[in-house]
Amino acid sequence: MAYYxxxxxxxxxxxVTISGAKNAALAIIPAVILSGESCLLExxxxxxxxxxxxxxxxxxxxxxSRTPDGSMRIDPSGINTFSVTGKMVSSMRASYYLLGALxxxxxxxxxxxxxxxxxxxxxxxxxxKGMRALGADIVIQGGSVKARADKLKGAEIYLDVVSVGxxxxxxxxxxxxxxxTIIANAAKEPHVVDVANFLNMMGANVKGAGxxxxxxxxxRRLHGCTYAVIxxxxxxxxFMIAAAATRGDVIINNVIPTHLEAISAKLMECGVTVSExxxxxxxxxxVSADKRPRAVNIKTLPYPGFPTxxxxxxxxxxxxxxxxxxxMENIFENRxxxxxxxxxxxxxxxxxxRTATVEGVERLYGAPLxxxxxxxxxxxxxxxxxxEGESTISHIHFIDRGYEFLEQKLRALGADIxxxxx
Ligand code: UD1
Numbered sequence: 489m490a491y492y493x494x495x496x497x498x499x500x501x502x503x504v505t506i507s508g509a510k511n512a513a514l515a516i517i518p519a520v521i522l523s524g525e526s527c528l529l530e531x532x533x534x535x536x537x538x539x540x541x542x543x544x545x546x547x548x549x550x551x552x553s554r555t556p557d558g559s560m561r562i563d564p565s566g567i568n569t570f571s572v573t574g575k576m577v578s579s580m581r582a583s584y585y586l587l588g589a590l591x592x593x594x595x596x597x598x599x600x601x602x603x604x605x606x607x608x609x610x611x612x613x614x615x616x617k618g619m620r621a622l623g624a625d626i627v628i629q630g631g632s633v634k635a636r637a638d639k640l641k642g643a644e645i646y647l648d649v650v651s652v653g654x655x656x657x658x659x660x661x662x663x664x665x666x667x668x669t670i671i672a673n674a675a676k677e678p679h680v681v682d683v684a685n686f687l688n689m690m691g692a693n694v695k696g697a698g699x700x701x702x703x704x705x706x707x708r709r710l711h712g713c714t715y716a717v718i719x720x721x722x723x724x725x726x727f728m729i730a731a732a733a734t735r736g737d738v739i740i741n742n743v744i745p746t747h748l749e750a751i752s753a754k755l756m757e758c759g760v761t762v763s764e765x766x767x768x769x770x771x772x773x774x775v776s777a778d779k780r781p782r783a784v785n786i787k788t789l790p791y792p793g794f795p796t797x798x799x800x801x802x803x804x805x806x807x808x809x810x811x812x813x814x815x816m817e818n819i820f821e822n823r824x825x826x827x828x829x830x831x832x833x834x835x836x837x838x839x840x841x842r843t844a845t846v847e848g849v850e851r852l853y854g855a856p857l858x859x860x861x862x863x864x865x866x867x868x869x870x871x872x873x874x875x876e877g878e879s880t881i882s883h884i885h886f887i888d889r890g891y892e893f894l895e896q897k898l899r900a901l902g903a904d905i906x907x908x909x910x
Pocket of ligand 1: 511611615651652675
């Protein structure tokens with residue numbers, strides 16, 4: 489098992505380039521199944537979760553190869569199974585996209601119930617409600633979701649909760665359903681828009697992605713295409729927070745600034761300097777700080793609100809703010825597993841139901857830490873970079889799932905971080 493050793497207290501300085509968006513990639517790769525033709529996907533992040541989906545699709549009969557620049561060519565024409573129930577599938581949340589993609593293409597699918605980070609109950613009732621509305625028979629049996637339809641037919645679907653996963657999954661099945669589907673109360677996250685753009689690039693007709701009503705004219709013939717995934721909003725936000733936490737000065741290249749407005753606004757409220765620019769090729773954001781942040785309050789919300797995926801990293805920053813911050817986690821009921829770890833470093837945080845009260849302390853001190861999930865791991869890395877002294881972080885396989893070359897990128901910014909393989 490690998491772990492990180494971090495000697496904290498070094499200001500992050502320099503420039504970092506953001507990779508492709510994990511959550512867009514994890515939906516777009518299975519969505520290739522819908523066309524039945526070969527697609528070339530560019531700007532995919534080299535992360536464990538992408539490798540897992542690649543392996544799942546290969547095990548199903550898809551032919552996948554890499555071009556020299558790292559793009560992925562996927563030819564799904566050899567897929568010869570609709571049943572994917574191995575451990576790999578159940579270990580990964582985003583495997584639920586295979587349900588929408590297989591049901592759309594082949595009208596049948598059997599998928600192990602998804603796992604993923606332990607941050608709450610994470611039901612998939614809205615996915616199932618959507619597929620049923622499109623005409624699928626669905627049963628849950630023996631730890632798997634089994635779906636089958638003679639024919640998929642467009643429908644009006646109102647989501648009871650704003651769910652990224654359900655919005656995308658229903659979109660995938662709906663492009664193969666005859667007639668119009670309307671998804672109301674849809675999620676508006678950047679990766680929902682990215683998946684819709686990809687589907688349209690394959691010949692689908694999806695309108696309204698990025699608003700809370702998405703209209704899909706289904707039943708069109710799809711074809712292969714070349715598509716570049718958007719930059720990762722959460723990776724960018726993680727580096728922005730790390731820059732602020734280490735009182736650093738970092739230029740974050742290859743970002744879409746509008747995707748980062750909630751985080752930029754919060755950092756500025758903390759007294760951090762955030763500016764946007766365009767170097768003629770890409771947009772960038774520059775984050776600099778030279779003192780303790782001011783305490784701020786945060787409520788996680790669906791996009792364009794403050795993202796739940798950055799709640800944990802932001803808490804690592806606010807742990808050393810001047811004053812008390814209140815952080816309300818509205819999306820996942822159990823996303824505070826990082827708190828006892830931050831407490832080991834001297835943070836003063838109490839939790840009552842879904843709200844954490846963070847009493848800012850002057851500084852954190854290095855400690856032996858354990859990552860409990862992907863973004864908790866990111867939070868601990870940020871806290872360790874900012875802390876005085878040495879920290880170790882175990883269970884970094886969680887971090888590998890979602891951050892490309894994290895330690896290399898941090899080292900290039902001046903961090904003292906080493907990965908140790910045991
Ligand atoms: C996705 C992201 C995850 C991010 C989250 C919220 C992927 C692979 N993961 O997760 O990184 O933290 O969006 O931005 O893209 N819910 C239901 N029923 C459902 C589906 C969801 O009640 O059928 C609830 C969830 O428990 C949660 C809320 O809706 O409370 C939002 O979940 P959702 O947006 O679906 O998150 P995921 O797609 O799992």
